Amino acid sequence: MYIELDDFRQSYVVAKNEIRKFLRGRRFIIYILLTVLAFSLLTSVSYFYEDRVLLMFGNVVSLYLFFMQILIIVAAILFASVVIVSEFEERTALVLFTRPIKKTSIFIGKMVGCIVLETVMIVVYYLGVAAAALFFDGHISEVLFVSLGVAFLFILATTGVAILISSIVKKASTSTLLTFAFLLFILSIVSMLFAVSGNDPWFMLDQAANSIGPTVTFEGETLILSEPAKAAGVMAIWGAVTTILAWFAFIKREF
Amino acid sequence: MLSGNPIEIVKLRKEYGEFVAVNDLDLSVKKNSFTGFLGPNGAGKSTTLKILTHLINATSGEAYINGIDVTKDPKKALTNVGTVVETPEFYPYLTPKETLKYVGQIIGMSPESIMSETDRILEKVKMAEWADKRIGTFSKGMRQRIALGQALMNNPNVIILDEPNSGLDPRGQAEMREILKNLRNNSNNLTVIMSSHVLHEVSDLCDRIALINHGKLIVHDDISIIGKDDGTRRMIVKVEGIPDSGMIERILQLNNVVSAERFGNDIDVTIKGDDSIRVKFYNDLGALNIGVYGVNEDSALETTYLKLIKESR
Incomplete structure (x- = not known):
C-alpha cells in the first residue's frame, strides 16, 4: 500500500462533506439545543445558588465541567455512531465507493469530519465556561485549558468507539443504540465490576473521563484535575486502538 | 497477455463459503462497444460488476479496467470510469449541482471544469431545471438520472451500469433508455457494459452481448450474431x-x-x-x-x- 498527497486531498473533500451533512441535519440542531439548554440551566443554578454550588463543587467552573463528558458522549452518539453505517444502509456508498478513492481516504475523511465538528462545538462550550469563570470568579484558571486538552482526547476516544461500532453493524439505529449503551452504562458497569473485585479500573475510559472535570476540593477555590496525564494516556490508547479496529473493519466491509 | 480492450476479466472468482458466485470468469469487452451483460438471477452479473467497481473483493483472478487491475489498484483503475450500480442513493441534503461538484472534487477536477461539466451533464440527463433543489425530494427516476449524471463527470471512457432501470416505472425506464441512447449515439470514445434483465432494452441499446450463467461465460458476441434468427x-x-x-x-x-x-x-x-x-x-x-x-x-x-x-x- 502506498500513500499519495492526493489521498489526503480526497480525505479533506470527504471531511468537508461530512461536516456539511451534519450542519444541515436534524442531529446538529438537537445537539445545539441540548448544549444551550444545559449551559443555560447551569448558569441559572450558578447565578441563583452560587453559595450552594461553591459548597458542593468548590468552584463554579467545576459545575460546568461536571457534565462535560456527557456532552462529548452525546456528540459521539449523534454524529460518529452513524457516519459509516449510513453509507451502507442508505446506499450512498454505491456512489462514493465506486469512485477513484481509497477506502482509507474515505475513513480518514469521515473520522476527521466528526472530530472537527465535535471539537468546534466543545471549544465553543469551553469559551462559554471561560466567560462564566470570568463572570463568577473574575479570572480563568489554567486548569480549564488542561481540561480542554483532556476533553479533546476524550472526543478522539469516544469517536473511535462510535466509529468502530458504526463499521460493524448493519443499521444506523442499532449503531446509535449500541454506542449509547456502551459509552453510557456498559463501561461503567465493567468498571464497577473491577472495583468490587478489588482491582482499580484506571484503564477504563469512563474512569479516565472523570479527569475532564476538576476534583471537588474543600481547600478554597483551587481547581485540581485528577491525574490528567494518566487519563490522557488512557484516552489516547482507547482512541488509537478503536480507530485501528474500525479502519480494519471498514476496509474489509463489502457492499 | 492482455488484449488492450478497456475491460478485461481474467479467471475471476468470487466465493461465498461453499457458493461460487463467479466461477473463473473470462471476459474481454471491446473498445467503443455497448455490451449487454445478461444472465438469469444469481448468474453472477452483479457480483462481477461489483468487483469491477471495487464494492466487493474477488476471491481470486484479475479484473482490468484500462489496463489496471482493479483488484490490486482500485483507485487508479477507476480513474476514468463512471458507474451506476443498481439504484444508488444520494445525500438528501445536497442538490444535484452540489452532488456533481462533490464527485468532481473527489475525482480531482478543477473548479472551472466542475462548473462547466455540471451544467453540461445536468442538461444531458434532463435535470437542469432541478439543479438547485435538494435531492431528498426527488422521485426514483430523477435520482437515477442524477446517478447517470455523476457517472458522466469528467468524460469517462468506460461506464459500468448494473441494472440502471431496476425499480423505475415505465416512464422512468423510457427516459433512462432515451438518455443512454443519446449517450451511445454521441460518444466517440466510450465503452459501456450494462447488466439488465430487460431483453428488448438490451437489443435496443447494445451492439454486443455477454451472457453468463452460474458465474461462467456462455456466449459473448455481436448482438446481430447472437440474436440472429435461426428459424x-x-x-x-x-x-x-x-x-x-x-x-x-x-x-x-x-x-x-x-x-x-x-x-x-x-x-x-x-x-x-x-x-x-x-x-x-x-x-x-x-x-x-x-x-x-x-x-x-x-x-x-x-x-x-x-x-x-x-x-x-
Whole structure:
C-alpha cells in the first residue's frame, strides 16, 4: 500500500462533506439545543445558588465541567455512531465507493469530519465556561485549558468507539443504540465490576473521563484535575486502538 | 497477455463459503462497444460488476479496467470510469449541482471544469431545471438520472451500469433508455457494459452481448450474431380454459412444431421455420378449433437467450 498527497486531498473533500451533512441535519440542531439548554440551566443554578454550588463543587467552573463528558458522549452518539453505517444502509456508498478513492481516504475523511465538528462545538462550550469563570470568579484558571486538552482526547476516544461500532453493524439505529449503551452504562458497569473485585479500573475510559472535570476540593477555590496525564494516556490508547479496529473493519466491509 | 480492450476479466472468482458466485470468469469487452451483460438471477452479473467497481473483493483472478487491475489498484483503475450500480442513493441534503461538484472534487477536477461539466451533464440527463433543489425530494427516476449524471463527470471512457432501470416505472425506464441512447449515439470514445434483465432494452441499446450463467461465460458476441434468427421461435399460445393433454397432442402433430408443453394456463410452443412456415402454423392453429385467443411470440434474442440458458443448466 502506498500513500499519495492526493489521498489526503480526497480525505479533506470527504471531511468537508461530512461536516456539511451534519450542519444541515436534524442531529446538529438537537445537539445545539441540548448544549444551550444545559449551559443555560447551569448558569441559572450558578447565578441563583452560587453559595450552594461553591459548597458542593468548590468552584463554579467545576459545575460546568461536571457534565462535560456527557456532552462529548452525546456528540459521539449523534454524529460518529452513524457516519459509516449510513453509507451502507442508505446506499450512498454505491456512489462514493465506486469512485477513484481509497477506502482509507474515505475513513480518514469521515473520522476527521466528526472530530472537527465535535471539537468546534466543545471549544465553543469551553469559551462559554471561560466567560462564566470570568463572570463568577473574575479570572480563568489554567486548569480549564488542561481540561480542554483532556476533553479533546476524550472526543478522539469516544469517536473511535462510535466509529468502530458504526463499521460493524448493519443499521444506523442499532449503531446509535449500541454506542449509547456502551459509552453510557456498559463501561461503567465493567468498571464497577473491577472495583468490587478489588482491582482499580484506571484503564477504563469512563474512569479516565472523570479527569475532564476538576476534583471537588474543600481547600478554597483551587481547581485540581485528577491525574490528567494518566487519563490522557488512557484516552489516547482507547482512541488509537478503536480507530485501528474500525479502519480494519471498514476496509474489509463489502457492499 | 492482455488484449488492450478497456475491460478485461481474467479467471475471476468470487466465493461465498461453499457458493461460487463467479466461477473463473473470462471476459474481454471491446473498445467503443455497448455490451449487454445478461444472465438469469444469481448468474453472477452483479457480483462481477461489483468487483469491477471495487464494492466487493474477488476471491481470486484479475479484473482490468484500462489496463489496471482493479483488484490490486482500485483507485487508479477507476480513474476514468463512471458507474451506476443498481439504484444508488444520494445525500438528501445536497442538490444535484452540489452532488456533481462533490464527485468532481473527489475525482480531482478543477473548479472551472466542475462548473462547466455540471451544467453540461445536468442538461444531458434532463435535470437542469432541478439543479438547485435538494435531492431528498426527488422521485426514483430523477435520482437515477442524477446517478447517470455523476457517472458522466469528467468524460469517462468506460461506464459500468448494473441494472440502471431496476425499480423505475415505465416512464422512468423510457427516459433512462432515451438518455443512454443519446449517450451511445454521441460518444466517440466510450465503452459501456450494462447488466439488465430487460431483453428488448438490451437489443435496443447494445451492439454486443455477454451472457453468463452460474458465474461462467456462455456466449459473448455481436448482438446481430447472437440474436440472429435461426428459424426457431418460442411462443406462448393462450387458450380458453385450461389446456389439456389432447390439445397439446394436436398442436404437436402440426407441421414444424418442435415442442409443445403446458405453461400455466397457456401452451409453450416452439416451431422451426421461416416466415411462411409461421404463417402456415397460425392458420393450422386456428383450424384446430381449440379456443386460441392470443399468441405471444418471443423475439429472436429472447428465444436464443432462453435456449442458451437452458443448455447451460
